[in-house]
Amino acid sequence: MSDRPLIVAGLTLFVGLVSTPIWHGALNREAAMAALHIKLPAREKQCVAPASYMRTSHMQLLEHWRNEAVRDGQRQFVAFNGKTYDKDPTRTCLTECHTDRKEFCERCHNYAGVSDPNCWNCHNDSHVASEGNS
Amino acid sequence: MKALTPLLAVLAIIAFVAMAGHAHAGLILLAVFVPYAAFAVFLVGFCYRVARWACVPVPFRIPTTCGQQRSLPWIKPASLDNPSTGWGAFRRMALEVLLFRSLFRNNRARLDDRRLVLGEDRYLWLGALAFHWSLLVILLRHLRLFLQPVPNWLSGMERVDGFFDVATPALYLSDVVILSALVYLTARRVRNPQVRYISLPIDYLGLFLLLGSAASGLLMRFTFRVDVVAIKQFALGLAVFHPIAPRALAPIFLVHLFLVSALAAYFPFSKLMHMGGVFLSPTRNLANNNRRQRHINPWNYPVKTHSYAEWEHEFRDKLIAAKLPIESQDAATITVD
Numbered sequence: 142m143s144d145r146p147l148i149v150a151g152l153t154l155f156v157g158l159v160s161t162p163i164w165h166g167a168l169n170r171e172a173a174m175a176a177l178h179i180k181l182p183a184r185e186k187q188c189v190a191p192a193s194y195m196r197t198s199h200m201q202l203l204e205h206w207r208n209e210a211v212r213d214g215q216r217q218f219v220a221f222n223g224k225t226y227d228k229d230p231t232r233t234c235l236t237e238c239h240t241d242r243k244e245f246c247e248r249c250h251n252y253a254g255v256s257d258p259n260c261w262n263c264h265n266d267s268h269v270a271s272e273g274n275s
Numbered sequence: 276m277k278a279l280t281p282l283l284a285v286l287a288i289i290a291f292v293a294m295a296g297h298a299h300a301g302l303i304l305l306a307v308f309v310p311y312a313a314f315a316v317f318l319v320g321f322c323y324r325v326a327r328w329a330c331v332p333v334p335f336r337i338p339t340t341c342g343q344q345r346s347l348p349w350i351k352p353a354s355l356d357n358p359s360t361g362w363g364a365f366r367r368m369a370l371e372v373l374l375f376r377s378l379f380r381n382n383r384a385r386l387d388d389r390r391l392v393l394g395e396d397r398y399l400w401l402g403a404l405a406f407h408w409s410l411l412v413i414l415l416r417h418l419r420l421f422l423q424p425v426p427n428w429l430s431g432m433e434r435v436d437g438f439f440d441v442a443t444p445a446l447y448l449s450d451v452v453i454l455s456a457l458v459y460l461t462a463r464r465v466r467n468p469q470v471r472y473i474s475l476p477i478d479y480l481g482l483f484l485l486l487g488s489a490a491s492g493l494l495m496r497f498t499f500r501v502d503v504v505a506i507k508q509f510a511l512g513l514a515v516f517h518p519i520a521p522r523a524l525a526p527i528f529l530v531h532l533f534l535v536s537a538l539a540a541y542f543p544f545s546k547l548m549h550m551g552g553v554f555l556s557p558t559r560n561l562a563n564n565n566r567r568q569r570h571i572n573p574w575n576y577p578v579k580t581h582s583y584a585e586w587e588h589e590f591r592d593k594l595i596a597a598k599l600p601i602e603s604q605d606a607a608t609i610t611v612d
């Protein structure tokens with residue numbers, strides 16, 4: 142009895158699984174090649190921190206804000222350029238600039254495969270959401 | 276110490292990548308050429324090794340078994356440890372691959388008052404199981420950087436893995452488990468005298484590459500943050516064979532990528548090939564039916580024989596002349612004459 146057909150089948154399955162990114166990319170070439178375009182705020186040109194920092198570490202900044210605001214009662218954030226902001230993502234970030242959370246936070250998180258953060262379990266942003274959608 | 280050479284090799288890789296990543300040519304080499312080359316070596320090498328194994332004939336069942344074989348109806352067979360059917364062998368193999376059943380039998384030997392005492396040692400099994408399963412979860416989780424759109428099951432798995440919601444970004448359970456398991460497995464190799472004695476440098480190299488990959492990945496997540504969106508764009512570019520000139524790839528990312536590439540390229544040449552090899556182990560994947568089914572040697576060929584009778588017939592005259600006794604009938608009649 143020869144097991145060679147079985148071995149070849151197993152090996153083919155393995156190669157197929159390992160090269161998932163390649164065939165998935167070939168099947169969804171449009172989506173894979175498309176750059177992620179995120180609408181930038183119309184009014185404000187400067188974020189609370191440099192864009193490169195926000196791109197990599199916004200979640201750490203938000204966590205610092207949360208800890209300092211909730212635990213130490215410090216609600217003012219002095220930015221790198223000397224400006225002061227409220228440590229409140231709903232009011233500072235979503236109301237002032239990124240008025241559409243779905244188009245900003247969630248779009249990017251979907252792209253990067255990040256499960257949605259649980260900020261909105263507590264923060265009520267319904268007023269912003271309705272504005273953004275209108 | 277035998278662990279020193281592989282340790283230095285891995286540290287040299289890290290230093291080299293951290294320095295070379297700054298030059299533009301170095302970036303192309305490290306970010307584009309190295310991953311492609313490593314992937315190609317991995318796939319071709321893996322298939323080559325398995326094909327070589329597939330060409331080795333295994334004509335007979337090798338019943339290295341751990342249980343009662345199927346015999347008389349009133350003797351209870353160990354159908355998992357000594358399977359007599361293909362389905363039984365399949366179940367044994369599945370348990371071996373998914374649960375490392377044979378590692379569960381690992382023993383510990385120690386001298387107790389000059390007596391050899393054997394005891395159970397389940398920690399190797401536990402460490403190996405924890406390591407391999409979390410490695411699988413981590414490999415699958417990395418698909419989020421290679422697949423666009425991200426499939427739902429992947430997000431679901433990520434949510435389960437980050438269930439405890441410790442730290443921001445979330446600390447994955449699989450990361451904690453793999454790091455602890457790797458540290459334990461390395462410590463076991465170094466601290467257990469018997470295991471240290473039989474360990475060779477190549478036994479450490481795989482461990483150090485894995486430790487380096489896991490550590491650089493964790494550093495990238497929590498200490499030197501990287502631009503995940505840029506990395507995803509870059510990874511997708513690699514997947515569709517249209518690599519986008521990386522905007523800014525942090526040195527820590529290049530180190531991580533290189534360590535993983537080194538591991539992948541080293542894989543087919545190393546004992547890590549047990550990933551494919553376990554399926555081809557003749558002592559695991561064959562049913563023990565030697566006594567109920569005849570297995571004929573496929574290499575049997577007509578053997579040219581020369582029997583004593585023929586030989587006697589050939590040299591009859593000389594045998595008679597030398598007065599040697601003759602056995603066969605016709606020869607006997609000749610002697611009587």
